[in-house]
Structures are given as C-alpha cells and as structure tokens.
Amino acid sequence: MAAPLRVGFVTGATPDKWARAWRERRREPLELVPVVEEDQEPLLRDGSLDLCLVRLPVGRDGLHVVRLYDEVPVVVVPKDHFVTAAPEVSLDDLADEQLVRPHASGWTPRVDQLEWPAMSEREAVEVVASGSGVALVPMSVARLYHRKDVATRPVTDLEPSTVALAWLVERDAEDTQAFVGVVKGRTANSSR
Missing domain, CATH: 3.40.190.10 (Periplasmic binding protein-like II)
Known part of the structure; x- marks a missing residue:
C-alpha cells in the first residue's frame, strides 16, 4: 500500500x-x-x-x-473583565493589559510586560482564566480552548x-x- x-x-x-x-x-x-x-x-x-x-x-x-x-483576532479575558461590556475592543482598550503571550500577536502594549515563559495557546487561556493577564489569539483558537471562566471579544484594529x-x-x-x-x-x- x-x-x-x-x-x-x-x-x-x-x-x-x-x-x-x-x-x-x-x-x-x-x-x-x-x-x-x-x-x-x-x-x-x-x-x-x-x-x-x-x-x-x-x-x-x-x-x-x-x-x-x-481569521478574526480576539482577546481572551477573564469572564468578569471590563472589556466584556462591549461587543468588540480596540488595541487602545487593551493598552494597559498584561499579555501572557506578549510576542505572539506582534503588538506591544504601553505597559511594561512581565517576562513569561513560552506557552501554548491552551496554557495561555488557562493563565487568563486565573486572572493573570489577557491573550490575543485567532478566533478559531479561542473557540477550541473555550472555557466557562473566560470571554472573548474581537479586536477591531489588529490585523487578521x-x-x-x-x-x-x-x-x-x-x-x-x-x-x-x-x-x-x-x-x-x-x-x-
């Protein structure tokens, strides 16, 4: 064969x-x-x-x-995060947030970022669920790793x-x- x-x-x-x-x-x-x-x-x-x-x-x-x-880029946040009040967000809305995968999106927020170890998308969603930051991922990845304790919102000014x-x-x-x-x-x- x-x-x-x-x-x-x-x-x-x-x-x-x-x-x-x-x-x-x-x-x-x-x-x-x-x-x-x-x-x-x-x-x-x-x-x-x-x-x-x-x-x-x-x-x-x-x-x-x-x-x-x-694919539409989304931000993954803890379920009670302030961005969940809007149907979509911009990068300005996220400028003061801690990214748990800071180099994965190609965007750098205004605040100094903690040095995170390399992590998979699944691990990033788990860290977000713990309340330790936010993650930027394609929508399909957010759907794959969806959890009840996180929410997603499209990011309007991030390249697909x-x-x-x-x-x-x-x-x-x-x-x-x-x-x-x-x-x-x-x-x-x-x-x-």
Whole structure:
C-alpha cells in the first residue's frame, strides 16, 4: 500500500471537510497531523509533512503557498473583565493589559510586560482564566480552548491572521496537486 499523504494542520484549522472529500475521491491514505505554529514550517521543510495548513507568515522560499481564509483576532479575558461590556475592543482598550503571550500577536502594549515563559495557546487561556493577564489569539483558537471562566471579544484594529495551504516546490507531485484541488473546491471531474 502507498505511503499516506501527510497533511499537517495548525492549531485552530479544521481540515475535516477536505479530508472527507479526499477519502471520497481517492484510494491513497491520508494522514492528518496536528502541529503547533512554531513547528509548521520546519516540519514541511524537513519532509515530515507533505502539505500543511499553516498560519502565515511562513518563509516563501521553496514553498508554494495558497491563501485560504482570514481569521478574526480576539482577546481572551477573564469572564468578569471590563472589556466584556462591549461587543468588540480596540488595541487602545487593551493598552494597559498584561499579555501572557506578549510576542505572539506582534503588538506591544504601553505597559511594561512581565517576562513569561513560552506557552501554548491552551496554557495561555488557562493563565487568563486565573486572572493573570489577557491573550490575543485567532478566533478559531479561542473557540477550541473555550472555557466557562473566560470571554472573548474581537479586536477591531489588529490585523487578521491568515490560514494558507503550503507545500515544498519540490513536492509538487500528482497527489499533492490532487489535495490542492480538493482544498480549492475542484470537483472530482474538473481539471486544473
């Protein structure tokens, strides 16, 4: 039997509909591999993954990258936080807040930030729930790690995060192109 097509997906991305379409059309096995954002590009470049649903940016040298969709950035706060009084917030509303993942969003608030150890999105939401700060994450990540003791609000002036499909230029095989076609919505009978 052929080796499976290994498709990574970054936290929050949902490859299910594409995997289902693949399995309906193809005999080759498909293996979905969850990856954290820090590992998405290295796993593609070292050949551990054939393709990956990545969160941009990634280095474009030697990679094909197809933008798929943008995600709304949200702030995760304790349930009783003042920003929950509004349906959305701006960065000015958060300027005096402690970010528990200060470098993950690319935005730096006005106040000095504590030095936090590196942490996953799940860990960040747990820290927020304890009342020790706020986190900025894509909406899909906030939904994935939702808890009863936290709330989220869209951040209107923070750039959206973009999810894309990426693969090595040298890995442009027929099965790769077939999966790209599935993701782009080509039907089983359509051609490139």
